[in-house]
Amino acid sequence: MIALLYIxxxxxxxGTIFSSVTFTMPV
Known part of the structure; x- marks a missing residue:
């Protein structure tokens, strides 16, 4: 249960970092 919450x-x-990086970098 703890592992699931951690994952x-x-x-x-x-996901937040990836979306911000994708938003900053033009694809």
Missing amino acids: LNLTGTL
């Missing part, structure tokens, strides 16, 4: 939190953080 969800990690993917959420990575």
